[in-house]
C-alpha cells in the first residue's frame with residue numbers, strides 16, 4: 001500500500017446529529033500521516049469523541065470527504081463489556097479474524113493480556129470484569145490488530161499505573177513501526193512532549209496548537225549510542241528521538257521521552273549491524289518513569 005493511501009485525510013468535514021441538529025464539527029481539515037502521534041484536546045462536549053469516531057470511520061461525516069483507508073483500530077471511552085466471551089476467548093477470536101492460526105491467535109492474545117497484567121482474569125467472562133479490567137481488553141483488542149491507524153479515546157482511563165505506562169510504550173511502538181496514532185486524554189501530562197501535532201476542538205472547529213515550547217515537557221532520557229563506522233542513525237531511531245546530535249563521528253546523543261526510551265533502545269540494538277549503547281541517563285524529575 002502506498003503512503004498516500006495510508007494517510008487519512010479529512011477534507012472540509014462536518015458532523016451533526018439529526019437533519020437539523022446543531023453542527024458539532026464543521027470545516028474540519030486534518031491529515032494523519034504514518035509514523036506520527038496526534039493529540040486532540042478541548043473542553044467536555046465539544047466534539048472530540050465525535051471527531052475520533054469519524055477518524056475511525058465508525059461514524060460518517062454529514063458533509064465533506066474522508067480520503068485514505070489505513071487499517072484502523074479504535075479504543076472507545078466505554079467498551080461494551082457485556083460480550084458473551086472470556087477476555088482470552090474474545091481476543092483469540094479477533095486474532096483469528098486478523099489471519100492468525102488458532103494456536104498463534106491464542107498465544108498472541110495471552111501475551112497481550114499478560115503485557116497489561118490481565119492474565120489472572122483472562123478466563124473470566126467479560127461481563128464480570130471491572131471497568132479497568134475490561135478497559136485492558138479494549139486496549140488489547142486494538143493492539144493485537146497492529147493497526148496502521150490507532151484511535152484512542154480516553155483509553156488510559158481506569159487503567160492502573162503499570163498498564164498506563166505500558167499503553168504509552170505501545171503507542172511509541174506503533175509510531176516507531178510507522179503507524180499513525182491519534183488520542184484524546186483528560187490528563188495534560190499524557191505523553192507530554194511526544195505528539196507531533198496537538199489540536200484543540202472548540203466552536204466546532206479544529207485549531208492547531210502552536211508548539212508552545214521547544215523544550216520537551218515530561219521526563220526525558222538521554223541515550224548516547226555509537227554506530228558502525230560511517231553508520232547512519234536508523235530511521236526509526238530518528239523518528240522516536242526528540243533530538244539527535246552527532247557529538248563526534250559515529251556517536252550520537254539522543255534525547256527521548258521516558259515513555260519511548262525502551263522502543264528507542266530496542267531499535268538501536270536491533271539495527272543491522274547493531275548500535276552500541278554507551279550510556280542511558282534518566283533526567284531526575286518527580287514522578288519517575
Ligand SMILES: Nc1ncnc2c1ncn2[C@@H]1O[C@H](COP(=O)(O)OP(=O)(O)OP(=O)(O)O)[C@@H](O)[C@H]1O
Pocket residue numbers: 017024042043044045046047048049050051
Ligand atoms: N449519538 C449522538 N446523538 C446526538 N448527539 C450526540 C451524539 N453523540 C454526541 N452528541 C453530541 O455532540 C456533542 C459533542 O459530543 P462528543 O461526545 O463528541 O464530545 P466530547 O468532546 O468527546 O465530550 P467528552 O469530553 O464529554 O467526552 C455533544 O453536544 C453531544 O451531546
